[in-house]
Amino acid sequence: MENRSTRVALAAAGICVFFAACGGSNGSVFGGGTGGGDVSGSGASAGTGNGAGAGSASSSSTGYGNDDVGGPSAGPSSGAGEGAGGDMSCAGETSTAELVPLDLYIMLDSSGSMDERISRSITKWEAVTEALEAFFTDPQSAGIGVGLQYFPLRDPDVPATCTENSQCGANGPCAMGICRRTRPTAFCSSNADCPSGDTCLDLGRCSVSGVMCAPPGGSCPSGGGTCRAVAESECANPYSCNPDIYAAPAVAITPLDDGSAAALVSSIAQKAPLGGTPTAGALAGALQQARAHAEANPTHRVVTVLATDGMPTDCAPVSADGIAQIASEALAGTPSISTFVIGVFDGDDDGAQATMDRIAEGGGTSAFFIDTSTDVTQAFLDALTEIRGQSLACEYQVPAPSAGQTLDYGTLNVEHTRPQAGDPTTIFYVRDEASCDAAAGGWYYDVDPATGGTPTKIVMCPATCTQFREGGQVALRVGCKTEIPPIN
Secondary structure, eight states: OOOHHHHHHHHHHOEEEEEEEOOOTTSOSSSSOOOOOOOOGGGGGTTTSSOTTOSSSOSOOOOBOOSBTTBOOSSBOOSSSSSTTSSOOOOSOEEEOOBOOEEEEEEEEOOGGGGSBSSSSOBHHHHHHHHHHHHHHOGGGTTOEEEEEEESOBOTTSOSOBSSGGGTGGGOOBSSEEESSOSSOOEESSGGGSOTTOOEEEOEEETTTOOEESSTTSEETTTTEEEEEOSOBOBSOOBOOOHHHHHSOSEEEEEOSHHHHHHHHHHHHTOOOOSOOOHHHHHHHHHHHHHHHHHHOTTSEEEEEEEESSOOOSSSOOSHHHHHHHHHHHHHSSSOOEEEEEEEESSSGGGHHHHHHHHHHHTTSOOEEEETTSOHHHHHHHHHHHHHHHHHSSEEEOOOOOTTOOOOGGGEEEEEEOTTOSSOEEEOBOSSGGGOBTTTBOEEESSOGGGTOOOOEEEEOHHHHHHHTTOEEEEEEESSOOOBOOOO
């Protein structure tokens, strides 16, 4: 019976995936045997649609065999059982493969600027959250794990009110005054807190509108009443830069179904945009949560999605390079976590697109940059759909052997039949990511079995991943010597 995660993978990536079990002379598809059994090729046609592997040389591969996974053999494949396209035909039960389960941890910008209107009828917050809700309830997303957190989040150690700077600590000063001419707004408690030549004005609150004002005694605009002096205020920087705060999800990563989608929608409905943009702390926390989840779920692909409408304003570093370094370290870590970026901006103010591109580059992806003059809801939904498809096309689960048997990692091959193509092409094994060919691609295990580790994923190199996104059929053939690139 086809499970939900398989349906998600096939729909999102447009790829049909099959296991073709290749029997050795003893009929076993797992274990160490690599000898070719004299069986008909009809069993291999399932999954490729044209009898791939049947006959003496039906595969388009011209690769070499190998004595051990990743190790070169003494010579080229003879076509007599050494490679996937050799004389050894494949038989056995064919079943649908499962792509690696996908989990997304979304870090959503809920800063005050998200409340800005992009048209007379909708704000950025409304446009973005409408897209998220559509993604959560999309049948094609069913089974994908999704978790959610927002930024900024208030530092739990900041008091609700203050009367002096010492009460705020690093989150100060206590906003009892404002520098008269400094922009952007700078809070102060005396002239010494303002740039040279500027003065500190006492803050007040409008008697009708409740808006902060300065100096007390004046009239507030738009019928807001009188600016009245306040006896207490709030800390000027109440929002946290601590990654641990953002690593704790508002909604934990859970496979999408009706219940979990409703929980995500409900969480969004209770949130209102407010505050600045502490991007560094938020992204670091998101990657921390994604890494912990990946460690607890080693057979899953876990990625972070940073969705923002603003340039970094709070928490060091605020530079594009500095934040990209945070993403780069997570990408290079174990387990590796990619960072996708969706930016929603009113044009390219202050080099916003270059900043988003740089952060995404650090996370091993490309940014989605959305101009608010377009249909933001549709563009944001398209970005999420693209992220789903990109993440699903590139990693596959290692087939589990039958009870009492072990998988010989040196007898697995990956084959791809392009849409409307004839014979399948064998994708060469390249041992690790560093060995990927920029043009020809390849595949490797997430853990090199030659080191004694146990792989849980079959990972496509970038060029092969791009090829797979075009659709077609992928077969995992077990029992035939793993093929590696020719030695020139």
